[in-house]
């Protein structure tokens with residue numbers, strides 16, 4: 001086991017004399033080679049938890065062990081075991097991506113650092129064309145990729161990535177996930193901190209859904225989904241926001257967002273639902289529709305809003 005977090009609680013002073021429990025009795029562990037997703041809305045307490053794992057903050061209660069050693073007692077050791085890509089962009093100034101990533105590799109690996117790894121990484125992420133461009137001239141996405149490279153060029157046993165794909169285009173996102181998978185195949189573990197629930201579902205081995213400082217669910221994405229529902233969902237794109245359309249009586253719960261209508265159904269009613277959706281298209285109410293199993297986004301919304309899956 002690489003990381004063991006047991007009953008971690010962190011309280012910050014709030015307004016006047018009040019206190020806010022930002023992490024509330026959190027317990028989880030991460031094995032070698034595992035990708036663990038930490039999903040939560042803004043302010044859920046994710047960064048506070050990460051800062052305690054890194055030994056930058058001390059828990060008010062609970063224990064954190066990295067490779068069997070207490071982070072509270074040896075915070076410096078924690079920082080040598082972990083590599084981090086923070087959520088905010090690391091300023092590159094006049095450094096080029098190649099210079100910044102090489103510098104980080106040398107700082108972490110010393111004489112063992114092989115500069116060829118930088119070229120291999122840039123090729124894997126298709127960013128060779130910007131390797132020698134000054135930092136301040138780079139786009140936000142390429143800067144984010146450079147920050148990612150700085151975290152993984154000479155990784156510790158635990159790599160913590162906070163929203164690594166923000167601003168990155170869909171093709172390079174795929175390359176980035178492949179680089180992460182290759183890392184974990186070598187035994188490195190990864191914590192992925194994100195709001196991007198759909199993307200996380202594809203990337204992680206296990207996930208925890210965090211809300212107001214608590215874990216509401218944790219397990220594999222399918223464990224988390226089935227803890228909420230085994231239903232199917234249909235999503236319809238309507239011709240306009242308000243359409244005078246009758247929702248079928250077997251729809252279990254509905255959710256409207258602009259011209260997107262989503263409802264859940266019992267898997268036994270799939271055929272009737274498809275017929276109903278086709279009829280709505282023929283009548284000109286619906287542009288398109290898709291059926292899918294409940295997604296982790298549905299589970300996330302259901303758990304964090306305490307509403308039924310939509």
Ligand SMILES: Nc1ncnc2c1ncn2[C@@H]1O[C@H](COP(=O)(O)OP(=O)(O)OP(=O)(O)O)[C@@H](O)[C@H]1O
Nearest residue numbers: 012013022040041042043044045046047048049087
């Ligand atoms: N040093 C501090 N003192 C008081 N309150 C704090 C402190 N740091 C964070 N908080 C509060 O703790 C709560 C959790 O913050 P945290 O940054 O851990 O959330 P987060 O899940 O990482 O959010 P985001 O996704 O927006 O980065 C927030 O309400 C924040 O205002």
